[in-house]
Amino acid sequence: MIRLDRSPSVNVGSWLSAQAGRRPDATAVIEPERGERLSYAELNALSNRIAARLQQVGLGLGDRVALAMPSRAFYAAFYFAVAKLGGILLPLNTRLTTREWQFQLDDAEVRMAVIDDAFPLPSDVPGHLLRLSEFRESLPERASEPELSGGGEDPHVLMYTSGTTGTPKGALLPHRKTLFNTLNAELYFELWARDVVLVPIPLFHSFGLKIMSVPAFFAGATVVLVDHFDPRAIQEWIRRYRVTVLAGVPVMYRRLLEAGLAQDELRSLRFAFSAGAPLDEATVRAFSELDIPLRQGYGQTETSILCTVPAAEVLRKGATVGRPVHYGEIRVADPDGKTLPAGRSGEIQVRGPICMLGYWRRPGETRAATQDGWHRTGDLGMFDDEGYIQLVGRLREMYISGGENVYPAEVERVLEEHPNVAEAAVIGVRHPDWGEVGRAFVVPRHRAPNPAELEVFVSERLARYKRPKEWIFVESLPRTASGKVQKHRLARHDPT
Numbered sequence: 001m002i003r004l005d006r007s008p009s010v011n012v013g014s015w016l017s018a019q020a021g022r023r024p025d026a027t028a029v030i031e032p033e034r035g036e037r038l039s040y041a042e043l044n045a046l047s048n049r050i051a052a053r054l055q056q057v058g059l060g061l062g063d064r065v066a067l068a069m070p071s072r073a074f075y076a077a078f079y080f081a082v083a084k085l086g087g088i089l090l091p092l093n094t095r096l097t098t099r100e101w102q103f104q105l106d107d108a109e110v111r112m113a114v115i116d117d118a119f120p121l122p123s124d125v126p127g128h129l130l131r132l133s134e135f136r137e138s139l140p141e142r143a144s145e146p147e148l149s150g151g152g153e154d155p156h157v158l159m160y161t162s163g164t165t166g167t168p169k170g171a172l173l174p175h176r177k178t179l180f181n182t183l184n185a186e187l188y189f190e191l192w193a194r195d196v197v198l199v200p201i202p203l204f205h206s207f208g209l210k211i212m213s214v215p216a217f218f219a220g221a222t223v224v225l226v227d228h229f230d231p232r233a234i235q236e237w238i239r240r241y242r243v244t245v246l247a248g249v250p251v252m253y254r255r256l257l258e259a260g261l262a263q264d265e266l267r268s269l270r271f272a273f274s275a276g277a278p279l280d281e282a283t284v285r286a287f288s289e290l291d292i293p294l295r296q297g298y299g300q301t302e303t304s305i306l307c308t309v310p311a312a313e314v315l316r317k318g319a320t321v322g323r324p325v326h327y328g329e330i331r332v333a334d335p336d337g338k339t340l341p342a343g344r345s346g347e348i349q350v351r352g353p354i355c356m357l358g359y360w361r362r363p364g365e366t367r368a369a370t371q372d373g374w375h376r377t378g379d380l381g382m383f384d385d386e387g388y389i390q391l392v393g394r395l396r397e398m399y400i401s402g403g404e405n406v407y408p409a410e411v412e413r414v415l416e417e418h419p420n421v422a423e424a425a426v427i428g429v430r431h432p433d434w435g436e437v438g439r440a441f442v443v444p445r446h447r448a449p450n451p452a453e454l455e456v457f458v459s460e461r462l463a464r465y466k467r468p469k470e471w472i473f474v475e476s477l478p479r480t481a482s483g484k485v486q487k488h489r490l491a492r493h494d495p496t
Contacts, residue, residue, distance in 0.1 A: 011151030013084030020044035052143035061086035086150025170360030185215035193220035231259035249483030276483035399428025440468035
């Protein structure tokens, strides 16, 4: 049988070629919204045709190529094609404006950009600019396997962070990082060729691409790609395709609950996996009552998955994001870089083969994100006495009120315990006396609670300096594609 390359020098494009040789007729991708599916042989043949077309414009080792399109089988084929040639893929977030795309295209100095016909074109691209339909029409009818170029420490993906705190930075991700993230997923998700993994997370995001889809292809499993989240349709597709693993962000699981879980349609699920933001206990418990472990994980673009909660521990350890993955080291450190013991909160830091190469052409920011060889996540957390990590908040989101540190995540968790609060986000705003105070943005669940009611509620659960001083009720919170609240947009909100 054809072996999958697991060496640190791997070119991940070889994985698709290997699966096409091992399981040519097995289903690789299903697109339920379009009623299409491709086998591994068909997906690999498409990837080779794409690679041949990219070679025609001179794409080679280290050259950047951008792609903007919905989550489709073509996206997966494009990803592996760029890998085979040693190029660097820039996945463009399709929820950004063309102006935001322009920054990334200029910053990356792309050789080619392929843009889906549904999106407006940027005004200027450093290299070739093609509509997706034009690119597809220009593909050769067939192509042989290209000679593999690059691998290991060579970069393969340039993924820009969401930019919630400033100008986006391009995280440069090598083949090596993809390998070890995939091996971690193999261990903790226990993926097999018989699995069917439903991914309603965009492939331009690390969660959808690196954490869920690529490890599933490595296992020879079937990936069900969904571009638009519909809670009732999701359940129908789980039943129809006998999905065994469901991925999502917390807001998706809440919407599934609100739509009503149809247990008969979910029987095939081994587990569901969530990342991007903390899960609330009520959501975890609701899925567990249907014998579906809703597992929580934690990671970031620069490192991929860092922690997971074992399926057997989702209720007991649901307040944590799990134990560290096998490949990679995690510590909690104080501002001086001293490792802290369990029970002490500090910055979560990472080192090992799951880390990025650095930020694209930003040596200063790369150095700032590193401390004594450890990557600084900017997240605050602590280990418990069983080796599980609990998140406390973001280092940059922390604000100081009257000389005391306030971590918004803690306040938000308390607010979301109120029966009439669906979601909450807290930011620090300037105050003439206290320096900063909390401003809470609240999404009502059934009826809007009045501020006095919430003040009484939090006064029973939080120290005075942690309690929000301003209350704003909103219909929804602005989010990134990964489900994270965009607090920089909340900071621009004028309550008057």
